[in-house]
Amino acid sequence: MAPEDAAGDDSLGTVIERCACESVFDKKPCDFYPEGTLQDAITEKVVQCYMWEDGGDLDADDQELVRFILSKAKKLFAIATAIHFEFEKLRKVMALFKNNGICDEILNSPPQTTSTDPDAVHSDPWPDLLATLEPANTGRKKLWNSRRIKSFESKRWEFLAPVFSPTKMSYDLPSLCILPFISKGAASKNGSFGSVRKYEIHQNHIELVSLMSASGDRAMIKRRSLTFHLSGAADLFLLLRSQGNSAKFRPR
Numbered sequence: 036m037a038p039e040d041a042a043g044d045d046s047l048g049t050v051i052e053r054c055a056c057e058s059v060f061d062k063k064p065c066d067f068y069p070e071g072t073l074q075d076a077i078t079e080k081v082v083q084c085y086m087w088e089d090g091g092d093l094d095a096d097d098q099e100l101v102r103f104i105l106s107k108a109k110k111l112f113a114i115a116t117a118i119h120f121e122f123e124k125l126r127k128v129m130a131l132f133k134n135n136g137i138c139d140e141i142l143n144s145p146p147q148t149t150s151t152d153p154d155a156v157h158s159d160p161w162p163d164l165l166a167t168l169e170p171a172n173t174g175r176k177k178l179w180n181s182r183r184i185k186s187f188e189s190k191r192w193e194f195l196a197p198v199f200s201p202t203k204m205s206y207d208l209p210s211l212c213i214l215p216f217i218s219k220g221a222a223s224k225n226g227s228f229g230s231v232r233k234y235e236i237h238q239n240h241i242e243l244v245s246l247m248s249a250s251g252d253r254a255m256i257k258r259r260s261l262t263f264h265l266s267g268a269a270d271l272f273l274l275l276r277s278q279g280n281s282a283k284f285r286p287r
Contacts, residue, residue, distance in 0.1 A: 056237060058196070060214040067196040067213045069239040073109045082112065086129070088122045100130055107138040110194045118186040120178075128178055131168045143195055161188055200242040215240040 054072040058065050082101050087093070093101065104112045111132055120128050132138070165179040165187060179187075196215040197208055220233035 055193075056215070056217060058213050058216055059219050060216045060234065065213055066193055067215055068113075068194050069215065069237050070196070070198055071239055073113055073194075077105070077109045077112060079105060085112075085116055085121055086126045097126075100126065100133060103133045103138075104129060107140070108132060110139040110142060110191075111137070114187060114190050114194060117190050118183055120183075124178060131178070135168060137164075142191055159188065161191070196237075196240055198240045198242050199236055 054068055054076065055066040056069055058067050079101060082104050083093070086101075087097075108129065112129060115125055115128050162184050165184050168179060169177050192211050192213050196213050197206065199206070214234075215237040216234040217237045218235040
């Protein structure tokens with residue numbers, strides 16, 4: 036069964052396109068996938084349809100691989116399909132992730148490689164990590180060639196938009212990070228410390244906050260909206276690095 040026939044509107048490609056949101060922060064449009072959107076989208080049926088063309092019976096190893104994807108690697112699975120791995124190649128890629136302990140949890144902070152090749156050293160560990168997943172000099176084409184590695188590097192940021200807490204005032208994020216800002220004020224305003232612009236964060240990227248009520252009961256409250264004002268002032272500001280430049284945001 037072809038992936039596009041997996042489950043009609045529930046096929047992975049359709050779900051991903053439907054879930055994508057545009058970040059309005061950078062001048063160049065870029066998409067991000069709100070936190071939690073893949074949990075219901077990537078089902079056992081979708082995984083099987085993307086990995087087994089004939090839809091045949093799965094052996095014990097196959098079933099274990101599916102369980103790994105559903106429990107620990109939905110983002111990795113979505114990235115792999117987005118960069119055009121499918122069927123046997125997709126199975127091999129996901130098995131490499133599983134056998135090397137690579138899961139969604141380390142997408143933001145992969146382990147450093149032990150490569151001694153000076154040409155293989157990057158500030159981002161992912162290129163080296165992916166390049167060393169397969170044995171060298173086997174005479175076979177590598178799954179992770181330079182083109183696929185570059186595509187992975189670019190695509191993964193769409194699934195790593197940060198989650199902000201109303202109680203945390205300082206963040207230090209990578210320069211390639213896509214900010215989950217879904218709307219901004221029509222125009223910037225001039226204040227005491229320079230120009231200021233208002234941004235709104237996607238609700239899935241605002242952390243649940245635990246508050247103690249007057250009676251002593253603990254309640255979980257999710258704020259429906261959180262906005263930031265872009266400014267040049269340094270007064271309990273949220274520090275973000277965007278495109279290599281320091282930008283400062285203050286919760287409002």
